[in-house]
Amino acid sequence: MLVAGTSGTGKTTLAARVADVLDVPHVEIDALFHGPGWTPRPTFVAEVAEFSAGPAQVTEWQYGQVRPLLAARADLLVWLDLPRAVVMRQVVRRTVVRRVHRQRLWHDNVEPPLRTLLTDPEHIARWAWSTHSEGPGRGGDRSRGPGRPRPDTCQPGKLSGTLSTMENITGPPTPGEASSAIADAEAGRAALAHRMALPPVFLTSIGAAVALQIGTFAVGLSGLSGVSGVSPSWVLVAGFAVLLAVAGGQLVRFRAINGVWLGGLLSRVVGGTATAASVSYAAALAAATWAALVGVWWLVPPCAVVGGVAYALSGRRWIRSYRSEPDTHSRGESAAWLAVLTVLTVLATTGLVLLIAHA
Amino acid sequence: MRPDVDPHLHAPARLRLMTMLTAVSEAEFATLRDGLDVSDSVLSKHLSALAAVGYLRSRKGVHRGRRTTWVSLTQEGRRSLSAHIAALREIIAGVD
Numbered sequence: 001m002l003v004a005g006t007s008g009t010g011k012t013t014l015a016a017r018v019a020d021v022l023d024v025p026h027v028e029i030d031a032l033f034h035g036p037g038w039t040p041r042p043t044f045v046a047e048v049a050e051f052s053a054g055p056a057q058v059t060e061w062q063y064g065q066v067r068p069l070l071a072a073r074a075d076l077l078v079w080l081d082l083p084r085a086v087v088m089r090q091v092v093r094r095t096v097v098r099r100v101h102r103q104r105l106w107h108d109n110v111e112p113p114l115r116t117l118l119t120d121p122e123h124i125a126r127w128a129w130s131t132h133s134e135g136p137g138r139g140g141d142r143s144r145g146p147g148r149p150r151p152d153t154c155q156p157g158k159l160s161g162t163l164s165t166m167e168n169i170t171g172p173p174t175p176g177e178a179s180s181a182i183a184d185a186e187a188g189r190a191a192l193a194h195r196m197a198l199p200p201v202f203l204t205s206i207g208a209a210v211a212l213q214i215g216t217f218a219v220g221l222s223g224l225s226g227v228s229g230v231s232p233s234w235v236l237v238a239g240f241a242v243l244l245a246v247a248g249g250q251l252v253r254f255r256a257i258n259g260v261w262l263g264g265l266l267s268r269v270v271g272g273t274a275t276a277a278s279v280s281y282a283a284a285l286a287a288a289t290w291a292a293l294v295g296v297w298w299l300v301p302p303c304a305v306v307g308g309v310a311y312a313l314s315g316r317r318w319i320r321s322y323r324s325e326p327d328t329h330s331r332g333e334s335a336a337w338l339a340v341l342t343v344l345t346v347l348a349t350t351g352l353v354l355l356i357a358h359a
Numbered sequence: 360m361r362p363d364v365d366p367h368l369h370a371p372a373r374l375r376l377m378t379m380l381t382a383v384s385e386a387e388f389a390t391l392r393d394g395l396d397v398s399d400s401v402l403s404k405h406l407s408a409l410a411a412v413g414y415l416r417s418r419k420g421v422h423r424g425r426r427t428t429w430v431s432l433t434q435e436g437r438r439s440l441s442a443h444i445a446a447l448r449e450i451i452a453g454v455d
Contacts, residue, residue, distance in 0.1 A: 016400050019401075023371050178451050179447075181371050184374075185371075185374045186378060188375040189378045192390075193382050195394075260387065261429075263384035326382035327378075330384060
């Protein structure tokens with residue numbers, strides 16, 4: 001289906017709405033035509049040929065060089081032949097809004113300054129004014145063939161009403177429609193989960209920060225108990241601070257890369273609430289602390305490394321299970337439960353520190 | 360008994376949008392638009408319709424230095440989605 005009309009009549013708006021109701025692709029032809037800096041793209045005609053070869057599509061009736069291609073595939077042409085006053089109001093409003101917001105159009109183009117209305121004879125508003133009387137139903141359009149049937153006409157309000165009715169069809173779907181709707185929705189979700197990319201060295205840096213934190217915790221505690229000569233509290237705090245900074249930084253990067261927020265990643269992978277991560281972390285921390293307290297220094301680094309590696313591996317396992325079942329893994333623990341866990345961890349750590357410092 | 364299909368989730372794009380949101384805690388506008396392969400105007404139309412019935416919650420935020428909208432499912436939306444999918448599965452099972 002094609003939508004014709006001069007600039008600002010609402011071709012793209014109508015095409016998008018029809019495409020949505022019919023669930024067929026809408027290709028905005030302006031996006032194929034305009035390259036960076038409003039220059040025509042060399043691949044324009046080839047791309048139009050490619051999409052118009054598809055089973056069904058909606059686009060705008062524009063650009064003389066591709067009209068034969070479009071016409072050959074179309075079985076309906078809707079011409080938005082609105083009063084000049086309406087078109088001018090719409091095109092001026094759109095141009096001003098786009099310019100004021102510096103809205104990025106196709107390939108990052110923005111509308112030129114508003115003063116070009118006076119200087120540019122091809123300015124969009126002047127174009128809309130002068131081409132208003134042209135259209136597929138009138139003499140101005142050269143592609144009109146002799147055998148073309150007279151078009152049906154209807155008021156814009158009726159067209160809009162028909163679309164609203166189509167949008168609100170609420171009859172139960174057939175079994176075939178139901179299963180294709182579910183399959184399509186699940187495919188969309190699977191694609192989203194598979195596109196999810198981890199920032200570079202995500203798991204490695206988390207694992208390394210955890211290892212560092214385990215090591216500094218053990219050494220710091222032994223310092224508090226007077227076993228080693230290191231300034232204890234600074235080492236403890238530095239280890240925690242590095243872990244927090246690395247975790248926070250990686251989460252922010254993840255969000256920036258993917259445009260999504262994953263509660264499950266926050267709590268299970270970074271927060272270590274997955275059973276494997278919390279058990280191995282607690283064991284490694286306990287072993288490293290014990291080793292430091294009894295003065296078996298060589299045992300501290302391996303314990304810390306094992307703790308960090310186990311943490312990272314548990315994270316990797318979570319990511320695999322997320323990709324296979326995104327809906328069951330997307331959300332982490334509830335905020336309340338995370339708060340309880342945090343308080344418990346802080347209490348336990350503080351208790352241990354006090355106990356050892358006083359011993 | 361005829362299963363209750365949710366009229367708000369009848370459009371395939373809406374079902375896909377809601378299902379995609381079950382895979383995340385929150386998603387940004389452009390990510391959803393690319394995942395659904397629709398135009399900005401179509402996506403915002405669906406988003407406002409689904410937010411109006413309380414299925415979605417959206418907030419203004421920033422992504423890569425640009426102002427954007429972050430969207431997430433509500434409890435109500437989650438419940439309605441599972442009920443709708445259950446109804447669709449009943450319809451499918453009805454033919455066997």
